[in-house]
Amino acid sequence: MLITLIYGFIVSLVYNNFISQAHLLAMEEVEELNYIVSDGKLLPDLPLDNNSSQKYLNKIFYYMYDKNDQLLKMSNKIDWSKTDIETLTTQDLLQDGQYEMHIVFTAQKEFRFFVITRESIWNNGQYAGKVYAGFDISHDLMLLGRLLLWITLLLLCTLFVINKAANFMANKAMKPVVESFEKQVLFAANASHELRTPLSVLLSGLDILKDDADNKMSAFSKEIIGDMTGEILKMKALISNMLLLARCDNSAAGLKKNRVWLNIILKNTAARFQTITADKNIALSVIDDVPDLYGWVDRNHLEQIISILIDNAVKYTPRNGKIFLRAHCHNGMSAISVSNTGPGIGEKDLPYVFDRFYRSSEAKKYEGSGLGLSIAKALAEKNNGMLIVQSEENIRTIFTLYLSQKD
Template sequence: MKTNLLLFFRSLTNFDEKDVFKSTQGRLTRIYSGLLILFLIIFIMIVYSVLYFSILRNQETELETLVNQEAGFLEDYLTTNEKSDFRGIQNQEVVFAGANQLFYYVVNSNGELIMGNEADQRTRSAILGILNGKVLDDGDILKETIHLEGSEKGRGKPGEFFQRRPERDITLMIASESIYDNGRFVGKLFIGKDISFAYQLFHWLLIILLVIGIVFVGVALLISAAMSKKAMIPISRAFTRQREFVADASHELRTPLSVLLSSLDAIDMTIDTKEEEFAGKLLSNMRQEVKRMTSLVSDLLTLARSDSNIIERRTETFDFLPHAEKAIESVQPLADSKQIRLHLEAPDSLMATGDSQRLSQLLYILLDNAIKYTPGNGEVWLLLTREGNELCMKVKDTGKGIKKEDQVHIFERFYRVDKSRSRQMGGHGLGLSIAKWIVETHKGTINISSELGKGTIFTIVIPINPL
């Protein structure tokens, strides 16, 4: 019965409301916001990619259509005017105009530039350099970027003025088409479009999408926090009901256990255990189990109170040394039974502010724990000092020590390093959880340092005047 009850209470109390709820809500917030942000990133990538490729493809289609039409126009021009090549043709006779068209060049079969024109005269040398260095087949699209130096305002031929042109980079899209006269190759037409505006559009589009993304990240975090908080409501309610049940059950169990212990004492007084050895042994075992259950219920009630957001702690100024001496005296019989030597090192007076009963309970838990896990003929020290405005306590033993992987769990409820020895040690795995709670209610810290085969040291630091 005791084992089943212990497992039941363990399932209800084996977590800390503040830490678990906060970490769980934070984890949910991160998951929700992560999913929303991932969706946003995918959405931005899809939108940007679709616009990027659709706009560029549209420009390529327009350029391919234009170069095919103009190549056909040149072939018709040769046929109509009964010419075998482009010699004698002037730029004025053939004028190509397309949206954002930067240049057109016509090259004869010998690779010589016969005619052409460009929107900006500064581009000719750069474009010809590109065309001479690249082999562009019919249907291919070439994208290149050229840099134009700035030009000052000046006068050319009579009546002509050149406006100042700024330094800039131009992104070109170039297409070509061969020209034939009755099946004979006579030249090649090159047409280039300025698509700098498209890349500027992509640049600003990316900035806009990033700004929208940043704003959406903030919104996603707010939405995720609200969703996680809402998701925690039923969990919080269930925990509150379980916590209330643990507190009520622990409180109600104290009375029948006290009555049962008193009844066992009364029965023990009415029989002669020397004559009835079997009955005496049964009474001793029953008394021991009742005391264990009473201790467990008391610990559960303490933890149930610790789980509530109300801190039940008295604040008083007192000399801590007498309480330490009393704690040593309380555990002395247990130490004597294992021939363990207890040592107390402390100043003559040690004033502190806090709950004297809780701090005494803290010492008893740590000393009891040290004695239980120290083999016979070992030693246990209680070291008390005052450093500045802090009360420092150290409980040191010569026990077998605690493994590194176990040290992070020893303050968890019902956790035991050596589960096979739990019953003979007499503990329930709640003592260190209660100790940590007492330290935290005093706004202090508790740390462990342990080495296998050499022992363990618990170090507690508590402000003498906690706020």
């Protein structure tokens, strides 16, 4: 911004200098025209005294007219400007003291520039003639153009250096954060992996106790063992989910993308939930609008995402409710929608439904860890897909998975 302001200041100075020079030149020629009008004869041209005078005369031009618009005297050694200047003087569009800059495209396929102004003379209150004067400003504008080019190159180089320096400093500043995050991910993965073995041992031990015919346990003890088994199974599922999320974070989750027919996956996955939905008297329907629709995705990941979405829908759909599964196209992408009737998701909770362990006050009435939707979103993004949610409170909720049809 500072360089731009400096350049603008320079351009303003140069422009004002153009105007001042044109005004001074016009005033000089007005004095000569006034002498011609008063004396009735032309002044002789003075001999040139040096090369600088020659260069100056080759740069300026002037045209003197009497009150009848008859040309009295002129000097113009700028060949490319004559036609345009004569057009301007003939049309007489300039007012006294008014300035204009003009651009000319010459026969040599070059651009040239000149500034022109007009001044009138008055003799005893009567209009006596006018002067058009100006000079070639091509050289000055070319210098400004080169200056602009160099400033632009300087700015680009500066931005490049700043960008490199900023990236270096940002990477240096973010390195501890990245390392800390990677350590947390590694810890979650290792801890989850290590916890699965003792939980499996505990679960096996409880199964042995429960099946041991010689072990005479009371009904209360059996109930306690059943509760412990249920809690261990929940803990094992939670740890498996945490391990899966940790693998998604560090890109360790295996990915084998293929062309997968979506309606087949939908129907097969829905079939596994028929018993659960029948117990709650929920109507589970698969809408087969586009039978040949496919997506480029990991089949196991897709089945897991759909299972999570259906399980979530079953959990929050009241008895006698409805769940609809549908595969369709949207803006060149394959899409799978899972919608259900029910309480819906509150507007204030909607932005956080995919956050890990987030559970709204309404969701806390149901069992769950708050990781299912996080896993579904992570798997969708790992397959270059997108998972979004729409909800109307007390009407319905729709989760839509978008998948690419190309690898």
